[in-house]
Amino acid sequence: MLFGRDQEVSTLTRLLDEAREGRGSALVVRGPAGIGKTALLGATAGYAEARGFTTLRATGIESEAGLPFAALQMLLAPVRDRIEALPAPQADALRGAFGLAEPVGSDDARFLLGLGLLTLLGDLAEEAPVLCLVDDTQWVDGPSAAALAFAARRLRAERVAVVFAARGADEDGARDEDGSAAQRLTGLPTLAPTALAPDQAAAILAEHAPDLAAAVRARVVADSSGNPLALKELASALDQPQRTGSAPLPPALAAPDAV
Numbered sequence: 001m002l003f004g005r006d007q008e009v010s011t012l013t014r015l016l017d018e019a020r021e022g023r024g025s026a027l028v029v030r031g032p033a034g035i036g037k038t039a040l041l042g043a044t045a046g047y048a049e050a051r052g053f054t055t056l057r058a059t060g061i062e063s064e065a066g067l068p069f070a071a072l073q074m075l076l077a078p079v080r081d082r083i084e085a086l087p088a089p090q091a092d093a094l095r096g097a098f099g100l101a102e103p104v105g106s107d108d109a110r111f112l113l114g115l116g117l118l119t120l121l122g123d124l125a126e127e128a129p130v131l132c133l134v135d136d137t138q139w140v141d142g143p144s145a146a147a148l149a150f151a152a153r154r155l156r157a158e159r160v161a162v163v164f165a166a167r168g169a170d171e172d173g174a175r176d177e178d179g180s181a182a183q184r185l186t187g188l189p190t191l192a193p194t195a196l197a198p199d200q201a202a203a204i205l206a207e208h209a210p211d212l213a214a215a216v217r218a219r220v221v222a223d224s225s226g227n228p229l230a231l232k233e234l235a236s237a238l239d240q241p242q243r244t245g246s247a248p249l250p251p252a253l254a255a256p257d258a259v
């Protein structure tokens with residue numbers, strides 16, 4: 001259950017409703033680690049599934065950030081048989097991403113790859129609306145990110161929605177020779193989930209850690225700065241006496257490094 005994200009969820013569901021009506025578009029959910037980007041993608045996937053969308057997913061993986069087309073291959077694996085129906089130059093470019101032809105290198109070939117992706121998504125959407133979810137875009141390999149952004153910027157009458165999640169540009173993201181993958185999303189509209197209000201954070205804790213004493217809960221809420229992951233991790237780090245308030249809390253419940 002998502003707390004305090006009604007506005008974000010309605011922006012995302014509107015995107016899907018519009019895509020279903022033939023006004024495709026893309027959105028970048030951008031924010032720091034733990035703020036709830038993956039959770040928002042999950043809510044979007046649930047909404048799409050209930051409405052008969054075909055959902056394709058890819059996730060940037062840090063150790064694969066340097067592997068050209070790793071993310072595109074992940075996204076398109078379930079529909080790779082559709083490549084054959086594309087115009088030959090576009091099909092060739094996409095085959096390269098699957099290791100079935102020479103991977104594309106030239107600008108011309110990259111253009112054909114982006115176009116091929118757009119055509120393939122449009123073809124799929126003839127049967128059912130399509131949602132592409134790309135999580136952790138900061139770790140998507142550069143060529144995949146470029147192709148995805150190219151296609152996403154050109155969505156018009158296709159029944160296709162593309163939603164990226166990415167950390168902020170100033171955070172630790174994968175960097176290849178010409179900048180971070182997340183920076184390639186420039187020009188796409190952004191949705192930036194912000195810190196949760198204290199009452200929403202308290203509601204998450206009431207569900208996630210119902211055993212916390214009221215004063216302890218208030219401290220965890222304050223020290224989490226409205227970051228849902230920090231909230232959960234801070235609560236999990238407390239031992240039994242600390243949870244019930246019978247032992248003192250650590251002096252500063254600083255946000256853990258992982259967040």
Ligand SMILES: Nc1ncnc2c1ncn2[C@@H]1O[C@H](COP(=O)(O)OP(=O)(O)O)[C@@H](O)[C@H]1O
Nearest residue numbers: 001002003005033034035036037038039228229
């Ligand atoms: N609005 C919310 N309400 C309840 N739990 C949330 C909310 N947002 C995030 N969470 C939870 O907080 C944790 C971190 O969220 P996540 O989506 O993984 O963050 P991100 O992808 O931005 O790093 C997850 O356990 C997630 O389920």
Ligand SMILES: [Mg+2]
Nearest residue numbers: 037038135136
């Ligand atoms: Mg995430």
